[in-house]
Amino acid sequence: MDLIKVSSQSRTASVAGAIAGSVRANGRVEIQTIGAGSLNQAMKALVLARGYLKDDGFDVVYIPEFVDLDFDGRLVTAIKIIVEPR
Amino acid sequence: MDLIKVSSQSRTASVAGAIAGSVRANGRVEIQTIGAGSLNQAMKALVLARGYLKDDGFDVVYIPEFVDLDFDGRLVTAIKIIVEPR
Numbered sequence: 001m002d003l004i005k006v007s008s009q010s011r012t013a014s015v016a017g018a019i020a021g022s023v024r025a026n027g028r029v030e031i032q033t034i035g036a037g038s039l040n041q042a043m044k045a046l047v048l049a050r051g052y053l054k055d056d057g058f059d060v061v062y063i064p065e066f067v068d069l070d071f072d073g074r075l076v077t078a079i080k081i082i083v084e085p086r
Numbered sequence: 087m088d089l090i091k092v093s094s095q096s097r098t099a100s101v102a103g104a105i106a107g108s109v110r111a112n113g114r115v116e117i118q119t120i121g122a123g124s125l126n127q128a129m130k131a132l133v134l135a136r137g138y139l140k141d142d143g144f145d146v147v148y149i150p151e152f153v154d155l156d157f158d159g160r161l162v163t164a165i166k167i168i169v170e171p172r
Contacts, residue, residue, distance in 0.1 A: 036126035043125055043165055047150050061147035061172065064133050079129055086147065086172065 002029045006045065008037025015045035020052040023060060023083060031081040032067070039079055046081065059086045088115045092131065094123025101127065102134035109139055109146060109169060117167040118153070125165055132167065145172045 002022040006015055015031075022029035031046070033039040046062060053060055063082040068075055088108040092101055101117075108115035117132070119125040132148060139146055149168040154161055 036122040039129055040122035040125055043129075043150050044152075047152055047165065050149070061149055061170075063136070063147055064129050066130075066133055079133065084147075 002026060003032055004029060005032045006038050006042040008035065008041060010038070010041045010045070012041055012044040012048060015041065016048035016052060019045060019049035019083060020056075023049070023053055023058055024056065027085060029083045031083065032078055033081070034069070034076060034078045042081060046083070049083075060084065061086045088112060089118055090115060091118045092124050092128040094121065094127060096124070096127045096131070098127055098130040098134060101131035102138060105131060105135035105169060106138040106142075109135070109144055110142065113171060115169045117169065118164055119167065120155070120162060120164045128167060132169070135169075146170065147172045 004018050019029055031042050033042045050060055060083050063084065065080050067078045067080045069078050090101065090104050105115055117128050119128045136146055146169050149170065151166050153164045153166045155164050
């Protein structure tokens with residue numbers, strides 16, 4: 001499955017396009033966010049992506065999970081959002 | 087349908103309990119967030135609530151939408167997250 005990493009600087013329209021493209025190709029995709037700014041951009045992109053995909057007949061839903069990431073020994077709790085068909 | 091408003095100061099465990107309680111009672115609930123801090127608390131609560139509900143046999147998914155709110159003439163775009171059975 002594709003993994004799209006979103007930062008607080010990511011452009012929502014670009015991320016939304018990448019999410020929609022991955023779902024069209026593979027039916028699902030995972031979004032990785034670290035921190036409130038990153039999550040905020042990701043959620044805006046997910047609202048947009050859901051609209052794009054609805055126009056193509058895809059009805060997607062979102063499932064968030066905590067993920068522990070290891071950055072050179074520094075443990076960070078991130079939020080991963082799984083995009084799946086309903 | 088219940089509407090739960092989450093602020094950046096909301097305690098995630100309390101919000102998660104409220105979400106799980108509403109879903110058990112009504113099958114669904116809506117979460118209103120305004121800004122990145124509020125959304126961050128809501129998403130952490132939604133991860134926790136999904137775990138609580140899974141233990142009770144509820145498999146819930148999340149659908150985010152933009153909502154325009156009017157605060158005394160000042161228009162604010164918020165993110166509403168709909169919690170539904172899969």
